[in-house]
Amino acid sequence: MEKIRYKEIVDKNAPKSVRFKNGVRAFLIGGFVGMLGDFLMQLYAYLFHIPTKEASVFMIITLIFFGCLFTALGFFDNFVKYAKAGLIIPITGFAHATMSATLEYAREGLVTGIGANMLKLSGSVIIFGVISAYFFGLVRLIFFGG
Amino acid sequence: MTLIYSFLFCGVVCLIGQIILDNTKLTPGHLTSLFVVVGAFLDIFDMYDKIILWAGGGALVPITSFGHLLTHGALVKAANVGIMGLSMGIFDLTSSGILAAIIFSFVLALIFKPKD
Numbered sequence: 001m002e003k004i005r006y007k008e009i010v011d012k013n014a015p016k017s018v019r020f021k022n023g024v025r026a027f028l029i030g031g032f033v034g035m036l037g038d039f040l041m042q043l044y045a046y047l048f049h050i051p052t053k054e055a056s057v058f059m060i061i062t063l064i065f066f067g068c069l070f071t072a073l074g075f076f077d078n079f080v081k082y083a084k085a086g087l088i089i090p091i092t093g094f095a096h097a098t099m100s101a102t103l104e105y106a107r108e109g110l111v112t113g114i115g116a117n118m119l120k121l122s123g124s125v126i127i128f129g130v131i132s133a134y135f136f137g138l139v140r141l142i143f144f145g146g
Numbered sequence: 147m148t149l150i151y152s153f154l155f156c157g158v159v160c161l162i163g164q165i166i167l168d169n170t171k172l173t174p175g176h177l178t179s180l181f182v183v184v185g186a187f188l189d190i191f192d193m194y195d196k197i198i199l200w201a202g203g204g205a206l207v208p209i210t211s212f213g214h215l216l217t218h219g220a221l222v223k224a225a226n227v228g229i230m231g232l233s234m235g236i237f238d239l240t241s242s243g244i245l246a247a248i249i250f251s252f253v254l255a256l257i258f259k260p261k262d
Contacts, residue, residue: 019168026164027157030208034156035149038203042148056206061246063207068250072258085163088174089181090156090207095247097178102251103258114255118248121175125209126244128179130236132186133216137232140190140217141224 022084029086037063037090060091067095072103097121152204155197159208178209185213189221215239 037059044055070076076096080087087093098118105117119126163177172180185208188194194214198205205211216236223235237244 019165022168023161023164027161030160030163031153031157031204034201034204034207035153037156037207038149038152038201041203041206052202056203057242059203060206060243064243064246065250068247068254072254085167085174085177086160088167088177089160089163089209091209091212091243093174093178094209094212094243095250097175098247098251099254102255106255106259114252118251122178122247124175124179125182125212129182129186129213129216129240132183133189133213133220133236134232136186136190137217137220137224137236138229140221141229141232144190 025083026086026089029083030089033063033087033090033092063091064095067092068099071096071099094122094125097125148200148202148204151201152207154204155201156204156207159210181209182213182216185210186217187213189214189217194218212240212243215243 040062041052041055041059044050044058045052048055067076070079076087077100080093080096087096098121101120101122102114102118105113105120107113108117159181163181166172166180167174167177185194188197188210194205194211195218198211198214216239219238219240220232220236223238224231227234
């Protein structure tokens with residue numbers, strides 16, 4: 001009886017603690033990536049004397065570059081496995097999805113491999129982004145006058 | 147000070163994503179698509195612009211900002227040109243990100259070979 005109850009309690013609590021751990025990891029790593037983005041933006045604005053709006057473009061390009069590079073070098077997969085949403089939700093996840101699809105199909109040739117499959121994983125972000133942006137833009141234009 | 151706010155904002159967005167990922171059967175692909183739609187939705191009431199003023203670069207890093215920038219570019223162009231501006235300006239602000247992802251992926255895929 002005691003054993004069965006013990007097992008019940010373990011089963012009830014084990015997934016929860018994993019979830020808790022995942023949540024903490026995602027919060028800390030995702031927050032760190034966000035902080036890095038803000039830091040890079042301010043650094044670029046300070047170094048090159050450009051407005052923060054242009055600095056944000058350079059910041060996003062930098063993050064995408066490192067996301068792509070680390071995926072190509074092979075150890076970003078382990079990072080993503082460890083941090084989960086902490087690296088999927090930031091723009092690095094977009095870079096990771098694009099890069100890993102490209103690497104996977106690279107040996108099938110330039111056009112049928114890379115060209116056809118590059119946006120296989122990250123294409124849905126662009127598609128649904130464009131669809132929703134267009135309709136929400138339309139809604140705002142019609143009902144709120146732009 | 148925006149460093150702390152950007153840490154908090156980006157962390158909370160990732161935490162919400164992780165909670166959704168753990169408690170439903172959605173894949174990361176579903177998750178990113180969902181967050182893009184949420185970001186595009188928040189731009190209707192200019193809410194995301196206020197978040198960017200508050201959290202700085204931390205609000206531009208999550209994928210929600212991608213949806214926000216799509217809507218924002220479309221609306222800025224639409225304010226000048228009219229309703230056709232929606233289709234003309236939708237990629238104005240995000241093209242740099244998409245271009246960077248495509249160019250870097252292409253070049254790096256030519257240089258590196260996959261391990262297995």
